[in-house]
Amino acid sequence: MAQEQVGQSSTGREQSWLPRWVRIVVIGRNPKRTLVRVMVLIITCCVVFKFILLPIRVEGISMLPTYPDRSVNVVNRLAYLRHEPQRGDVVSIRFDRGDTNTLAAVPPAGTWLKTPHVMLLKRIIGLPGETVAFDHGRVLINGEVLDEPYEKTPCDWNRPPVKVGPGEYFVVGDNRTMPWEGHMFGRAQRRQIIGKVIL
Amino acid sequence: MKTVLRIVLIVALAALGAWLWTVLFPGPEKVIHRRLLELARTVSPPGDESDLARLAAARRVAGYFAANVELKLTVPELGQRDSMDREEITQAALLARSRGGGLRVNFPDVNVNVAPDRQSAVADVTVEAHLAGGHDRLLQEMKFTFRKIDGQWLITRVETIQTLS
Numbered sequence: 179m180a181q182e183q184v185g186q187s188s189t190g191r192e193q194s195w196l197p198r199w200v201r202i203v204v205i206g207r208n209p210k211r212t213l214v215r216v217m218v219l220i221i222t223c224c225v226v227f228k229f230i231l232l233p234i235r236v237e238g239i240s241m242l243p244t245y246p247d248r249s250v251n252v253v254n255r256l257a258y259l260r261h262e263p264q265r266g267d268v269v270s271i272r273f274d275r276g277d278t279n280t281l282a283a284v285p286p287a288g289t290w291l292k293t294p295h296v297m298l299l300k301r302i303i304g305l306p307g308e309t310v311a312f313d314h315g316r317v318l319i320n321g322e323v324l325d326e327p328y329e330k331t332p333c334d335w336n337r338p339p340v341k342v343g344p345g346e347y348f349v350v351g352d353n354r355t356m357p358w359e360g361h362m363f364g365r366a367q368r369r370q371i372i373g374k375v376i377l
Numbered sequence: 378m379k380t381v382l383r384i385v386l387i388v389a390l391a392a393l394g395a396w397l398w399t400v401l402f403p404g405p406e407k408v409i410h411r412r413l414l415e416l417a418r419t420v421s422p423p424g425d426e427s428d429l430a431r432l433a434a435a436r437r438v439a440g441y442f443a444a445n446v447e448l449k450l451t452v453p454e455l456g457q458r459d460s461m462d463r464e465e466i467t468q469a470a471l472l473a474r475s476r477g478g479g480l481r482v483n484f485p486d487v488n489v490n491v492a493p494d495r496q497s498a499v500a501d502v503t504v505e506a507h508l509a510g511g512h513d514r515l516l517q518e519m520k521f522t523f524r525k526i527d528g529q530w531l532i533t534r535v536e537t538i539q540t541l542s
Contacts, residue, residue: 238514271541273486273516273518273540274488274501274503274518292488294485294503295485295486295503296485296486296503296505296516298540298541349541362540362541363541364539364541364542365541365542370540
């Protein structure tokens with residue numbers, strides 16, 4: 179049995195068409211260990227890029243000039259584990275409100291694990307309990323003008339005050355040169371917020 | 378070693394059997410999911426289509442709906458009707474297809490919830506529409522209510538959902 183193994187090994191070495199140094203560079207000195215490393219790397223990547231850092235591609239013009247069309251970014255799904263979303267944060271929002279489905283019995287954990295293919299990318303400007311209004315393009319929070327350094331273009335939106343309820347956030351895109359009718363903005367529920375955009 | 382091999386074989390066979398069972402006898406969620414994907418495909422017309430093919434496709438679209446469909450649409454572009462019958466759906470599908478090819482409809486996110494009696498279900502769907510030549514896409518969240526009628530899952534109610542209120 180031992181002789182057989184030795185024989186096979188020496189035959190394999192003779193028949194190998196790759197130089198030894200190439201094999202070491204590509205596979206490593208210990209192929210079994212390399213295989214385990216590759217498996218661990220694949221599993222880690224799957225977990226990280228599915229449940230923690232979500233790669234996204236921005237499509238559309240609603241977040242111009244901060245995020246151009248077809249730019250690539252990453253969403254941190256764990257950003258709001260320790261604290262609640264803050265004003266000015268750019269967040270990804272799921273379409274599925276979850277509260278409209280009378281038959282839905284999806285637990286919050288199940289909703290969290292499910293990654294949608296299409297999401298909205300918006301900036302939080304209003305926090306729970308606040309009143310948000312637009313007056314000649316300026317954002318008014320509880321009647322006071324909000325300083326928005328990220329707003330580079332003029333805007334003429336006028337919208338009546340909206341009360342943001344508990345567990346809700348008022349979100350809007352950065353591109354307010356477009357007419358408000360063509361821009362998706364308003365109150366999003368906390369559970370719709372998937373995470374914070376990193377870059 | 379033999380025992381381990383036997384156990385692995387039994388587990389593999391059980392997994393294969395379970396998979397075959399789901400393929401041969403799919404659950405309502407899977408059936409509804411498949412029907413929605415077929416509907417999206419049928420709604421998206423190819424570039425060049427003859428009148429006969431257009432009519433056949435419009436009738437196929439109507440086949441996914443019940444005899445009378447309740448509508449609750451908050452998007453003005455989709456109309457302001459409360460209900461539609463199959464003939465009206467066929468006409469609407471025909472009209473949409475005759476406006477020229479290039480409309481591509483996708484349902485990228487579908488979430489189906491079946492009622493405990495397994496005779497009705499609600500599907501939350503993100504509708505994505507690309508127009509020919511257009512750079513932008515239209516996104517709308519919708520809710521389809523299904524009912525099992527004569528062994529077939531048919532849409533009985535269509536509702537648009539406001540993602541941001």
